[in-house]
C-alpha cells in the first residue's frame with residue numbers, strides 16, 4: 326500500500342525520501358521537484374506533512390526549516406471574481 | 415583553487431555549470447544564495463522563440479533552440495516545438511506584423527500568417543470571433559523551467575560540479591584589475607574565472623565589487639489556472655495588449671500581462687493585475703471566467719537600456735564574466751549563453767560575432783542594439 330503525502334499530485338512518502346536522498350533537502354526545492362503542494366489544496370494538507378518528514382530525516386526541528394512561500398489567492402478562486410474588481414481605487 | 419566559480423543558480427548558472435562539466439572545464443563551483451531556480455527562473459513562462467527583430471537575438475535564439483532540442487534528447491528535459499501564435503484583433507496591427515514576419519523570414523525563421531482553420535487545429539479552445547489575422551511561428555515552443563533546472567543540475571553534479579546552495583556571495587574579489595575569486599562571509603573562495611549569473615541582483619553584487627551594470631529589475635506578474643486537458647499548443651499572444659498565455663506541460667494555463675511598474679520597485683501582488691489578465695484573456699479564452707485561478711506571483715525581468723543581455727568579459731577586470739540583463743528572455747537564451755560563455759572562458763573568444771557584440775562595453779561605446787518585439 327502507498328502512503329500519500331500529497332493527494333493532489335499523488336506524491337508518496339517514498340518519493341519524498343528518495344528526493345531527500347538525492348540532495349533536495351530544503352522545503353522549496355522538495356516542493357518544486359516533487360510538486361508537493363502545487364495542486365488545488367495549495368499545500369494546506371501536504372506541506373506540514375512534508376515538513377515533518379524532512380524534520381525527522383535531517384534531525385532539525387520543523388520551526389528551523391522555515392515554510393514554503395504562500396501565494397495568493399490561497400484557495401482556488403473563480404477567475405470571474407477578478408472581473409468584479411473596481412478599478413478606480 | 416576552482417577553475418570556474420559561478421554565482422547564481424538560475425537557468426543561466428545551472429546551464430553553464432552543465433555545459434562546463436560536459437566540456438571537462440575542470441573544477442567548477444556554483445553558489446546559490448536561496449534555492450536553485452528561486453530567482454526569476456521558476457517564475458517564468460517557459461516560452462522559447464527566435465522570432466525577434468534584431469540580428470543578435472535571432473541568430474543566438476536559433477542556436478539556443480537547437481540546443482534545447484539536444485537537452486531534450488540527452489537529458490529528457492520537457493521541451494516542445496509547439497509554436498507561438500500572435501492573435502491580431504485590430505486591422506492596424508496587421509501591417510506591423512507583416513513587417514516583423516519579413517524580418518524573421520529573411521533570417522530563416524519561417525513565421526507565417528495562418529487562417530482560422532489552422533488556429534482551430536492548434537488551439538481548439540481559443541475563440542476566434544474577434545480575430546482579424548494571426549501570425550504563427552512553428553520554430554518557437556516551450557520548456558518546463560523546473561525540469562530544465564533540475565535535470566541539468568543533476569547531470570552537472572554527476573559530472574563533478576560542486577553546488578553550494580544556501581550560500582550568498584558578498585562580492586567578487588578584484589585585485590590589480592583581476593578577479594581572484596568570490597567572498598562569502600569571511601572566506602575567499604579562489605577561482606581562475608568568476609561568472610556572475612545572479613539575475614536581477616547582479617547589479618547589486620557587482621556594485622559591491624566595483625563594477626556598474628546598466629541593469630534594472632522590473633516586476634512582472636503571472637497567474638496560473640487549475641489544470642486542464644489539451645486547450646492550445648502554441649504560446650498565444652494578444653497583440654493589442656502584449657499579454658501572453660501558455661499551457662504548461664502539467665496542463666495549467668499560465669498568463670501574463672503588463673501592469674505599470676517602476677524599475678527597482680518591490681515585487682508586490684496587485685489586484686489590478688488579476689483583473690487585467692482575466693479580462694484580457696476572456697476575449698480569446700471565453701471559458702476562462704468559469705475556471706479557477708490557482709496561484710499568482712511576481713518576478714523580475716532584468717532589463718537593460720536596449721533590451722539585450724550583457725554577456726561576456728568585463729572591461730578592465732580580467733577573468734570576470736557576466737551573463738544577465740535578458741530583459742524577459744533569459745530562460746530561452748540560457749543554452750546558447752552557456753555555450754558562448756564556456757567558449758569565452760576557454761579560448762578568450764565567444765563562438766559567434768553576435769555574442770561578441772553583447773558585452774558590457776557596448777553601453778560605454780554607444781553601440782546599443784535595437785529590438786522591437788519585447789514580449790513573451
Ligand SMILES: Cc1cc2nc3c(=O)[nH]c(=O)nc-3n(C[C@H](O)[C@H](O)[C@H](O)COP(=O)(O)OP(=O)(O)OC[C@H]3O[C@@H](n4cnc5c(N)ncnc54)[C@H](O)[C@@H]3O)c2cc1C
Pocket residue numbers: 421422423424425426427445446447448449450451452453454455456457458459460461462581582583584611612613614615616619634635636670712713714715716737738740741742743744745746747790
Ligand atoms: C513572469 C515572468 C515570465 C517570464 N517568461 C519568460 C519566458 O517565457 N521566456 C524566457 O525566456 N524568459 C522569461 N522570463 C525571464 C526569465 O525568467 C529570466 O530572464 C531568467 O530566468 C533569468 O535567469 P537567470 O539565471 O539569469 O536569473 P535567476 O533565475 O534570477 O537566477 C539568479 C540566481 O542568483 C541568485 N543570487 C543572486 N544574488 C546572489 C548572490 N549574491 N550569491 C549567490 N546567489 C545569488 C538568486 O537567488 C537566483 O536564484 C520571465 C520572467 C518573469 C518574471
